[in-house]
Amino acid sequence: MSLLEDLKMYVRFTAGLRGYLKHQMTLEEAQRIVRDRMEHREENFLRLLRRGVYGYARSPYLGLLRHAGCELADVERMVRTQGLETTLRSLRQAGVYVSFDEFKGRAPLERNGQLLATTAQDFDNPSLARHFYAETGGSTGKASRIVHDLDHYAATAPHHMLTWAAHGVLDAPMAVWRGILPDGSGINNVLRPARFGHLPEQWFSPIPWWDSRRSLKYSAATCYLIILARLMGTPIPWSRYVPLQRADIVASWVATTVKAQGKCFLAVTVSRALRVALAAEQAGLNLSGAVFKIAGEPPTPAKVRAIERSGVRCYPDYGMSEAGRIGMGCVHPRDCTDVHLLKDAFALMTYPQVVPGHETTVPAFNLTTLLPTTPKIMLNVVSDDYGIVEERRCGCALETFGFTTHLRQIFSSSKLTGEGVTLVGSEMVGIIEETLPARFGGSPLDYQWLEEEDEHGFTRLYIVISPRVTIADEHAAIETVLEALSRSSNGANAARMIWKQAGTLKVRRDEPVWTARGKLMPLHLQRYAANATSER
Structure with a gap:
């Protein structure tokens, strides 16, 4: 701009x-x-x-x-x-x-x-006022710039208010552990509840004001928003830098607030929620009475079990940057991924789609937007997600509005997600096929991305490198990837900061995994492992 x-x-x-x-x-x-x-x-x-x-x-x-x-x-x-x-x-x-x-x-x-x-x-919706912009993740300079419109915030605020009421947290003290711009999730979680008079007491951000490299204008925009809202009588809190390694700070706030007021509410990504729960467990803190809204990545059973061991009750929501929230967590879920489709705002159907390079066909989500304020006009857009879509009566308050379509066990067929940050697999191909071979030798056949959950439930992204490639310092491969992200878009640079803090990237010296059809995919997702063979 x-x-x-x-x-x-x-x-x-x-x-x-x-x-x-x-x-x-x-x-x-x-x-x-x-x-x-x-x-x-x-x-x-x-x-x-x-x-x-x-x-x-x-x-x-x-x-x-x-x-x-x-x-x-x-x-x-x-x-x-x-x-x-x-x-x-x-x-x-x-x-x-x-x-x-x-x-x-x-x-x-x-x-x-x-x-x-x-x-x-x-x-883009041509009718929008375009009040400000954020970015999705990207790794080759192709990150998507997303329009944010206050009219759309107002139009979708009822979804959040009704969901909070259904989960009993409409009057609970609230905090947010989401980033500042260009990560739009922090602003989303601050401005939307402001529409119904609910402001967070704390805004914890894993992204500091001073470490945004080319994103100085985004830090200035965040600062401007906070000052302007305060001048208008709405005391939005200043964001407080809390790196991922200091989840104990958030855990302490949750424990103190629950002890003083009996309940609290935290809007957080799935992996950060897990970090808070583990920090509380290590410090001997009881978080019973807290409710976490978890988003940004699939809430796997292992992650949710570990979160709930701390006494927290959590519910997921589901969305995408271009469309906003698509589904809100059920009060009586069939499993930990169960959300209600927001049918007043979206129409969704599944359509068979073959996963590239695999013999697997998945029921891909095809999404259509219905609200006049939608940032993007979507007409049967294949979202690259798939999962179970079912009609059922659950007995929770969200059902009374006609939200009887449930989505669950939602996965992506070509995206890498770690610590609530998502980068599209097709965008990461350049790093595997060009950047790493140019730096360390070998060919694109010697490198691969692998997404895997570790023993603690955290999602790790492995850079699989063939033993044929000689690398004196394996950490140099991680630094090369991080540097490639930093040179790319603002969204990719935000991913770099989060992944570097969390230690999300790892190196695995092994032969890349080939599919049953004899293809080598740059991105190997474990959920298709049953269809893959390895040449070793």
Whole structure:
């Protein structure tokens, strides 16, 4: 962004924040908003399609729809006669969908031999005010810049308020252990509850103000937001740097708060929640009465068991940077990954997809956005996640709003996740296939990424290096990867800081794992290990 664009963004944000903070949403209002959106779900979809697709000449979906012979009147007729979900499946079968790499702008849209070059910004909602930006992770300079809009924060605040009420933490003292910009998760967890009058008492950040390298403007933006909100009468706390090795600081706050007030609420990534629980166990602290909202990575049974041993009750939520929260944790879950699909904001279906390089077909999530304030317009976008989708009655409060679709056991087919930071596997290929061979020798056949959970439940990312490659100091391989991340985007640099603190990256001297079909994939995920063989 240019300096002029930055200044315009600050003006928009200043003008929008006052109105956002001035209105305090009540629980009754949140209930009414969600019920109204559920009642008009199909109309909301058609309105977004009319304005953001057919009324927007740059929309990548226009060509797909017209190639399928679908004008707006055709889609309207299908929705009214067949329903929304049936319409979306029919469109999917007709080729109206966008793959994960197409949506990220890393591959052109290709259907029946026709190519359409797109960028990630082509999928932006043209109606947004664009109050500020954050970034997703990236490792080759291709991180996605995500629009954040205060109107969308207001539109999604009811989801958070209703979920907190269902889990009994609406009046609990709150803290956040999430990063400052360019990591948008900290701002998300501070500003959204401010809409219903709930501010965190502490904002712990694993990213310090002074270690952002090329991200000085993001540190300034975070500072500006806090000062501006305080001047407007909303005392957002200053972020406090707490590195991952000092989880005892957060554990102490949780224990002290629970002892004084009987309950507390912490918004945190899964791995950081585990660090807090282990720190409490080591210090002999009892965290009973605390509730953790865990996100950022899959909540595996091993991690959740270790967290709950400390006395904490936790629930997951599920989302993606481009879409926000897609599902909220069930009060009566079938397992530790169980979330309610937010059906007033999304339509989701599964569609068979073959995992590249494997003989495995997974039920891939195809996502469609419904809210007019959505940052990205999504129409059958393949999110690169897959899992179990089921309709069931659970008896919790979220069910009463029509949220009867449950998602669970959600995994990614091509993303690396560690310590709540996700980098897309396709973006990490350059490091494995180019950077490391250029630095240490060998070929791309001698290197591979491996994601694995260690004995404590932490997700580790291994750089598998063939013994044929001579490396005097294996730590140099880790430093080479970290340096490559630091030279890339701001999002990748944030990942570097977190992974360096956590010791997420490890070296394993072994032959890379080949698939049963004789292919060597740069990214080897353990959940497909049953389909792989190793040449040793």
